[in-house]
Amino acid sequence: MLEGCESRWVETGAARAPRISYRTDHAATLLAEPGMLAVFGFGCPGAGGDDPRWVRVPLEPFDTPAPLEAWQVDGPVRHGRHGALRWASGGGWLFAALELDEREHGGPAGAARVAYARLRDFIRDRDEQRVLRIWNYQGAINQGEGDAERYKLFCDGRAEGCGDWFAAGYPAATAIGHHAHPHLLQVYLLAGMHAGTAVENPRQVSAWRYPRQYGRTSPGFARAMMLPAQDALAISGTAAVVGHASAHEGDTAAQLGEILLNLEALLASAGMPAGFDTQAPLKAYVRHPADAPRVRELLQRRLPGVPVLLLHGDVCRSELLVELDGWRYA
Ligand code: 3EB
16 A cells, blocks of 8 residues: 555665755744654744754845744654764664864864764764765855865865765765854755765766866765655755856846756756656755845746745855755655
């Protein structure tokens, strides 16, 4: 008596994808629900207590009141701390999060190196060894010139901290600049017991093959990750990058149009049905607050009914004004 996604579970033996959704409940209410792996508040929301599953993402939402993001899995959830690292596991999934003060680690590169080394060390002893999706939120991401731009230093440190961790293939990822404490680096991830399938975008050069002009260390991420049961696609931060070049400099609406073309190409490349639906939670990171109403209006027109959370965030190339990421369920 199995139907829908559950039949995929039986076929592959892999756990059903976490259900990611935006919810208007209080954090404590969500954390008390069965199978709650993690709950995210945006900006500086009220207390979610000291539960390791409660995450304050340092990006201001453009909607008030902003919803919380909930990750829910099948089965009981355990959680704990490992030094500064917080984790939760259940249903074959692992959530882990770490916030560092760059000043304690010699700057952006050192902090990224330590963050990735600690996450790697922690995950080494876990059943859930396969990192599928990572989020990185860095302060003042575009500050500094050339190879000394803070995002590029982050890329250097990330690669050092990873070592050969992702030699077999990169996870999907997002790297966005926040406007909270400038020295705060936040990294969190989703891992599972089985490998996913990395998906690249035929319209875009793979990030790890970007030419030298974008930095000493190419960013290590896949454009998307199909989860092991093939029931959900985790979509990396997607900007108006075509080939390896930034498109439509200075034109937010045109960049958004290009992003939607990139997303369509990515879904096709993943073998996913075209378009997004009411089950597909997306985020739009908008550099200039003045652009937020226009971005919201365009997204409502182009993606009607799709839950999109608008956040104030800086894309890692200063000429890029908007970026989308999120999930597409099969
Ligand atoms: C891009 O396409 C935009 O460094 O982990 C998107 C997603 C971007 C992830 C990362 C960077 C990262 O190159 C930037």
